[in-house]
Amino acid sequence: MPRTQGDGIIHIDDIDFKVEYNEAIPEIDDPILTPTQEDIRKHIAGLIEDGSNLQMGIGAIPNAVLSFLSNHKNLGIHSEMFSNGLIPLIEKGIVNGSLKHSHPGKVVSSFVIGNRELYDFLDENPEIAMLDYAVELTENSCVDTSTCVSIRTLNIENISLSDHISVFPNPTQGILSIEFNEPVGSISLRLLSISGQVIRH
Numbered sequence: 001m002p003r004t005q006g007d008g009i010i011h012i013d014d015i016d017f018k019v020e021y022n023e024a025i026p027e028i029d030d031p032i033l034t035p036t037q038e039d040i041r042k043h044i045a046g047l048i049e050d051g052s053n054l055q056m057g058i059g060a061i062p063n064a065v066l067s068f069l070s071n072h073k074n075l076g077i078h079s080e081m082f083s084n085g086l087i088p089l090i091e092k093g094i095v096n097g098s099l100k101h102s103h104p105g106k107v108v109s110s111f112v113i114g115n116r117e118l119y120d121f122l123d124e125n126p127e128i129a130m131l132d133y134a135v136e137l138t139e140n141s142c143v144d145t146s147t148c149v150s151i152r153t154l155n156i157e158n159i160s161l162s163d164h165i166s167v168f169p170n171p172t173q174g175i176l177s178i179e180f181n182e183p184v185g186s187i188s189l190r191l192l193s194i195s196g197q198v199i200r201h
Contacts, residue, residue: 001025002123006130027115030084031060041065051099055079076100082109084118
């Protein structure tokens with residue numbers, strides 16, 4: 001089990017009970033892509049500019065896109081998921097976070113799944129920050145992460161204030177900007193950890 005830096009570091013005095021368990025953690029290798037998936041990853045990689053900040057989700061394509069970014073420069077990572085494909089980009093300096101305003105120089109993620117090489121790479125790696133943030137907004141929203149997080153309406157039809165839309169990961173660093181294209185009624189905004197704990201309401 002890799003020991004990662006970030007919000008997962010807690011003092012042993014904060015643990016009421018612990019159970020030691022010795023078993024290998026699950027590993028997942030990169031899947032073989034279909035011809036359609038190959039075409040998709042090439043197209044996506046062509047849309048990514050130097051200095052972009054990337055977010056990868058679960059599935060074969062997000063990880064596969066990374067292998068087509070070897071000629072890019074100064075990429076940043078603020079991602080839900082950390083996968084095998086990031087390792088060579090970090091080692092070559094293609095992913096360096098140098099242009100990030102939030103957590104510069106750090107690869108920020110929320111969870112990891114991959115092979116043994118990935119777990120060993122993460123262990124005690126000071127370049128990786130596993131953070132536990134999510135924003136829940138009861139209105140239409142999207143996110144643009146830079147020096148702050150901007151949540152904007154997307155002109156989604158037939159959505160009510162009782163609906164919940166989660167946007168994550170979200171490194172607000174205490175600054176949260178909300179913009180609407182037109183007047184709206186009252187909304188409820190809560191900053192939650194991924195475990196559901198209310199950080200700010």
